[in-house]
Amino acid sequence: MTDSDGLPAGAAKRPITRRSVLASSLAAGVAATVSPPIISALGEAPVKLGWIDPFTGTYAALGTSQLNGAKMAMAEINKKGGILGRQLQIIAEDSAANVGQATEKLNKLVDQDKVDFTAGGVSSAEAAAMSHAANLKSMLYIAVGGHVDTITGTDCHWNTFKLCSDTWMLSEALCATLLKKFGKRWYFCTPDYAWGHFLYKGASEILAQAKGTNLGNAVLPLGATDFTSALIKVQQAKPDVFVVFQSGDDFVNLMKQATQFGMTKTMAFGSPLLELEPLAALPVEARTGWGVMEWWWDQPNQPHVKEFVASYRKLYKATPSGRSWLGYAAAHSFALGAARAKSIQAAKMAHAMEGMKLPPEVALEPDGPYYRAGDHQCMITEFVGEVNQKGKYPNLFTVSEELGGAKLAKSPAEKGCKLSYPA
Amino acid sequence: MSRRVYVNGAVWLLLLTAAWWLPLIGGYMALASRVLVYALAAMGLNLLLGFTGCMSFGEAAYFGLGGYGTGLFLTHLTHSTVLAVVAGTIVGGIAAFIFGPLVMRRRGIYFAMITVAIGQIFYFIAERWNSFTGGEDGLSGFSRQPLHFGFATVPLNAVAFYYFVLFFFAIGAGVIALLLHSPLGHTFVAIRENRRRAQFLGIHVERYVWASFAIAGLIAGLAGALNALQNNFISPINLYWVESGNLVIMAVLGGMRSFWGPLVGAIIFVGIQDYVSSYFPNNWETFIGGLFIIAVMFFPNGILGIIRQRAKAA
């Protein structure tokens, strides 16, 4: 038993009997069903938060982490009296990382379940689509994951707030560190969709400003499984740094293959968005490289983090990831916003949330992140560091720098965001 | 004969009054619209699958193309919702018409696989052509516009849109019904029943398969156009082979040999998926998978097939 070292809940090894299969699927079923509002303030209907995330398909792990964080926040909020005296209820729907389904579910939550606000999204595509759909319904929406710039850039909406970083913030954080630590001959690998294109645009601009050499960019379709062809080109170019914009399964596949080719020993790997879930799914030898985490559970100097991690572990038998925190902070943001606006009316809350700073027990990171007024982008801290190859789950990452989001982000004007509220 | 009149009357009455009774049983109008959209696509497919006997597994391509046609038309050309629907329908129909000759000579699983191939080619075009289709992120930025009549302007809210969809559904279903009672429909059924006999009665089987394929594509295009308007959004996933499979399942579930079978199948499939995925967001796939297995093992002729058998036996 060398590696029953506490992988995420589902991954723990145990003898598989028919009973345990049954039991675990039952448990999952029960956990998934959102417990109805048991007894709220008498007669008062609960405030409803519609939560759309992928719980099946490629991004299921990330979506589940986000929802887990949100549910924990819900419990805390309700313990302290709810939102404006009413209990908070989360109604979760599966987007299956299918953009069309995400929109359908958002519309359903608004029309049928009459939710008061909406949140969720793992992929850029679904977050952008939901932002648009929520706008058509004049519904408050927090893009929890889904990093693409345009959500708080050219396609920004008054009703949409974005908690996770935008792609520029990630590129900037990553490149600053990579330029400091390694050489200036870089090669890129980009997945062929909005997220990848924006990251590449940002990173290649930064590299050019630093007078570095852009050796090439391998553009590969999303969902590519074989990276050999691109890796051969990269190897021949002999870069100092290989910047990989893939995420999810694509990232795992690429890292597995690059490691077997011995490339991780000859060049530095950089990734704009590292996450605990995919790192845990990598074989030990492929756990390598530098990158950015949007939140990290091990912050000894930060108040409240320890308690948060402890109670999360108690609830879910797993360590909170960046996604867990994003879900947690997003759910709290609604409660905080409603308290400031003294209303749950969308436009009033949107105004109240502009410039709203997350208190330390929610922020759980330095520099007090806040929702910027100009584009509704949250200025969260980026944790740049190195993957900890020798560590065991959850010690898979070592933070080397914490960069405040406000210093990284482009201004709303530069991003092309003009918010206009309905009259 | 009279039985059919009663059944048809009941179906149309239920569809027309859905806005009143649906909320009473916990449904909502957007769900009803979605059921109609998929039912229409599945009825079109069933013309090919159940009545001409060709196992198409790429119908989502024409469904999706209709959606993209409508979305792009609304984005670039017009603000008329009705014109956009017409445009989407034509796109789906023309694509099926053009590719018909490639598929019409194939039978059985080869027919299925070549329709898959064509469908997947369209899927990947939609997925990769970022600048035109929005690629993986899908095509958004259009929305259904109010209808302008001479005397009034009707905004397409959930209820109004349901009736908007029902209007086109009625056209589509009407066309299919007329077809099935025409010599052309008889010929389709003859091909399903016995290709060789049909051929040796002087019927150019391939031309009719082509015709059936094109009509199915046209109706799928119409349904796809309505689907794009329903979500104000269209993404490549609507063209993916799994979506084609879903349409086939709806047809089989309700009963491939019955006119209303695909509608019943769509009600069950879309309804259950919506309901179960809300209650079990993590494990709904097991329910849907189980539904397929039960349907295939115990109701091979679909729900309506069983009812019909009972009626016959009685």
Next chain:
Amino acid sequence: MSLLRLTDVSRAFGKLLALQHVELEMEEGKLYAVIGPNGAGKTTLFNLISGFFPATSGEIWFDGMRINRIDAARRVALGLVRTFQITEIFPELTVFENVRIGVEAEARCSARPWPSRGLLRQIGDRVDELLDTTGLTAQAGRTVSELAHGDQRVVEVTMALSRRPKLLLLDEPTAGMGQEETAHMVTLIRDLHARQRQSILFIEHDMDLVFGIADRITVLNYGKVLAAGTPQEVAADPLVQAAYLGEAA
């Protein structure tokens, strides 16, 4: 002028020569038969005439036209209609619906999506007429898969007739039938020939039947024409007696 003429027709399947240098000529209004032991190439001959597959060499003329390269469906339109050894019908349709397919094809309206009422009535009348000819009126509303085998074969013949064939090709019309059914089929064939001067070419294994009704007989053996002529000539042919009749008897 002959209705059907085959000159030097051969067909090979790979190395197997199914038919070699077959000659056959038939005039309008006649009732001709093809006989031969199993594997002699009778059905292959029908397949070549009806366009199921092409001849490897030789020429097939029908009604003054060389039809080698014409596809099966168009040969039907020219007036060349066949039945099959194993009944080919539309199993889940009623007798009426089965025959209607042929009538609609004959009326060249198979592709009509919105027919006029008049046309539908005409079609219905013609179907009734055909059913009456072959004695199926009572069965019109029944699903053909539920019918007795003999009736199914009659349905197939009726369907073939619906195309108003200049030449009707019947592939073992009494195969698998009981005595009564056979008698009914024979009467039907005779009547068609006698009353409507229907040209018929048929394959048959029932010798009494063949010699009783055919005007001329062609005997095939191992893919070659062994003999051809009137029933008397053929019966007298020593080759035929040796190769075929002797065995059968």
Next chain:
Amino acid sequence: MELLLFDGFNGLIQGAFYALMALGLSLIISLNSVINFAHGGFMVVGAYLAFTLAPYIGFWPALFAGPILAGILGILVERTLVRSMYGRSDPIYSLLLTFGFALIIEDVVRTIWGAQGVPFEIPAALGSPVSTTYFFLTGYRLFVIAAIGLATIALFAFLRLSRFGIRIRAGILDLETVSALGVNVYLLRSVNFAIGTLLAGFAGVLAAGVLQLAPTMGDDVIMATFVAVVVGGIGSLFGSVLGGLLIGLAAGITTAYYPAASDVVIYVIMAVVLIVRPRGLLGQEGLFE
């Protein structure tokens, strides 16, 4: 030019993997007359079982144990679900049945092992390149090729030399006659289904060394496997191997020149093959038509 060779070779590796999947699927399609859409699911199950067993029994035994368990699961599924499809002439039913079962497999795997996927470790000795120039030739890749080659040879030997194998081949050609000769067709089909799923499981374990082992791994592979079978020709096992290698090679070479088309190219090939040769490269007439 060198790059083209690299990519071509790499494509062949990919193709060998498709070929192994296609072989198993082809067996099932030909003898069980079942359009097995759950084939990708069996692949995933085999890989996960090997992953679970490896810490206890080691990589090498798990390499065989996982697929064998997938084969046993195959028998169970064949006995309980697939068998009732044999009387149905329309393949659409078996297609829907297995499609539904594939959904259940994915859900169960996610519930047991988690959504994210698991770190599948390969022996360190295989995890590095064998040559610095041809660095993409890792020990593991060579091993995969050798393993697939051996599995294919073993399968063909089994089908040609053993009594059971000969019966399977005869059954593919004409099941009725084989049945009339007194062979237990039920057993034949059960074992055949198990062999098919076992091969899928084996492909899964091999793939898990290179790819992310996640519940959705089967989704991407199943259609490509069907394409390989159809390109090669239904009913021809050798055709399936050929089809797999061909589409792998095509995808590999396309990746080098126009990555965006790398996944569409296999469908283009299938469309072209079906237009030019209606029954695939080596297919039999009349199966599933």
